[in-house]
Amino acid sequence: MSNLKVLPILEADAGDGAVPCCAPLSREPLGVEDSERIAVMFKALGDPVRLRLFSLIASHEGGEACVCDIQDVGVSQPTVSHHLKKLRDAGLVTSERRGTWVYYKVAPPVVAALAGVLDLSS
Amino acid sequence: MSNLKVLPILEADAGDGAVPCCAPLSREPLGVEDSERIAVMFKALGDPVRLRLFSLIASHEGGEACVCDIQDVGVSQPTVSHHLKKLRDAGLVTSERRGTWVYYKVAPPVVAALAGVLDLSS
Numbered sequence: 001m002s003n004l005k006v007l008p009i010l011e012a013d014a015g016d017g018a019v020p021c022c023a024p025l026s027r028e029p030l031g032v033e034d035s036e037r038i039a040v041m042f043k044a045l046g047d048p049v050r051l052r053l054f055s056l057i058a059s060h061e062g063g064e065a066c067v068c069d070i071q072d073v074g075v076s077q078p079t080v081s082h083h084l085k086k087l088r089d090a091g092l093v094t095s096e097r098r099g100t101w102v103y104y105k106v107a108p109p110v111v112a113a114l115a116g117v118l119d120l121s122s
Numbered sequence: 123m124s125n126l127k128v129l130p131i132l133e134a135d136a137g138d139g140a141v142p143c144c145a146p147l148s149r150e151p152l153g154v155e156d157s158e159r160i161a162v163m164f165k166a167l168g169d170p171v172r173l174r175l176f177s178l179i180a181s182h183e184g185g186e187a188c189v190c191d192i193q194d195v196g197v198s199q200p201t202v203s204h205h206l207k208k209l210r211d212a213g214l215v216t217s218e219r220r221g222t223w224v225y226y227k228v229a230p231p232v233v234a235a236l237a238g239v240l241d242l243s244s
Contacts, residue, residue, distance in 0.1 A: 025180040026228075030173060032196075039170040044167025048157040055157070058147040058242060074154075106148075108242050115240035120180060120230050 024119040042108050044090035049073055050083040057093055057104050064105040144240040163236050168210035170207040171195055179215055179226050186227040 027112045030038065045051050056070040057063065073078050084104055087093045092111060093104045144156045145221050152160065178192040179185065193202050206226055210216045214233060215226045 005137055020166040023215070026185065027181060028177075029139050029181045032170070032174070035170040035174045035177070039173045041168075042164045042173065043168025046161050046163075048154070048161040051161045051164065052154070052157045055134040055147040055150075055152040059149060059151045060209040063148065064243065102214050106242060111240050111242050115237045118233055118237035120185065122227065 019112070022117055024121075025117055026120040038114070038117060041090045041092060041110070044086050044092055047083065048085075049075055049079070050086060053080065053083055053085055054092060054106070058106045058111075062105075063108065064103055066101045066103050068101050070104075138150070141234070144239055145156060145238055146243075148182055148242040160236070163212045163214060163232070166208050166214055169205065169208075170202070171197055172208060175202065175205055176214060176228070180228045180233075184227075185230065186225055188223045188225050190223050 018046070021037065022030060045054060052073050053070055057065045058071070060069065067080070067084065071077060073080065075083075084093070084095070088095050091107060092114075093106055095102050095104050097103075141209075143159065144152060167176060168175070174195050177190055178195070179187045182191065189202070189206065193199060195202065197205075206215070206217070210217050213229060214236075215228055217224050217226050
């Protein structure tokens with residue numbers, strides 16, 4: 001099961017093709033295209049409010065949270081929606097509407113691959 | 123030696139106090155201050171040219187590179203300098219002048235802590 005989950009990292013599962021791909025930075029330098037794709041993800045996490053929203057989703061049970069549970073970050077609801085869209089466009093979370101609310105879920109293989117890029121131990 | 127290197131993570135070793143600090147996002151949500159400090163680092167990596175420069179330094183022997191070795195990223199030398207300053211201000215690299223050239227070195231404990239924040243396995 002876990003092996004099956006590794007493969008989709010190499011395919012686009014987000015709208016913008018922003019998917020990790022690469023060996024740890026310490027092993028080889030990134031190419032132009034890879035750096036563009038990965039920078040999109042780091043940029044998505046490079047805003048304090050977006051990072052807090054992402055951490056609220058990631059730390060929620062099952063790595064999934066209703067938008068109704070993560071709105072208390074000191075910005076307006078439209079701004080929350082805007083930030084969540086950025087996280088989703090970057091491929092870091094997925095979203096699903098259920099009834100009234102939209103639920104956001106972290107994309108563990110994508111996040112793991114992103115962390116792997118930062119692995120300097122190899 | 124490696125133990126001694128762990129402690130400075132909690133202290134500011136970069137100019138802007140942008141130092142990792144925190145448990146993995148999956149364990150607990152980030153507070154306001156922590157998210158601001160960590161977002162600075164992700165933002166620094168959230169530009170394709172900067173990310174390439176960082177990968178060039180990280181993949182160089184010993185995780186250190188002369189600025190003269192990493193200028194071939196398709197932008198002007200002043201732009202390279204500007205990006206390297208951003209990486210340094212974020213605490214991801216340190217710099218040292220030796221004779222004519224400035225050498226940049228990755229800050230492994232800082233990068234490891236940043237990767238640790240993205241660890242969803244815990």
